[in-house]
Amino acid sequence: AAIRTADRKAMTLLLDCARALQERIAGPHESAPAAGTRSRAGEGGPQLLSEREREVAALVLEGLTYKQVAERLYLSAKTVEHHMARIRQRLGVTDRQALLTRLRALIGTGEQR
Numbered sequence: 001a002a003i004r005t006a007d008r009k010a011m012t013l014l015l016d017c018a019r020a021l022q023e024r025i026a027g028p029h030e031s032a033p034a035a036g037t038r039s040r041a042g043e044g045g046p047q048l049l050s051e052r053e054r055e056v057a058a059l060v061l062e063g064l065t066y067k068q069v070a071e072r073l074y075l076s077a078k079t080v081e082h083h084m085a086r087i088r089q090r091l092g093v094t095d096r097q098a099l100l101t102r103l104r105a106l107i108g109t110g111e112q113r
Helices: 008-026 051-060 066-073 079-089 096-107
Strands: none
Touching: 051 066, 051 079, 051 096, 066 079, 079 096
16 A cells, blocks of 8 residues: 555655564564665664665765766665665654764675675
């Protein structure tokens, strides 16, 4: 339903509901992984970002625009924008500079390449 709606507020609410339901189903002691999220050996603690979000973030850290990232990953620029919004939400940052700083600390600049 979130994918089909054109109303951004409704989409956000539906996605939040889906995440809340997923967490309730997984139970309080085990967190439900985000779509595409896999834990990796050598990473301490739970992984905050999905593999795709890490790919998008790495390319943004390299200085590519959303359009350039989209072309490289065969996505639309809007999808890249949505990935970045989810990353921003998951990391709890509000401005772009704080986001880039957290991403550099989290994934570094050359980890995905």
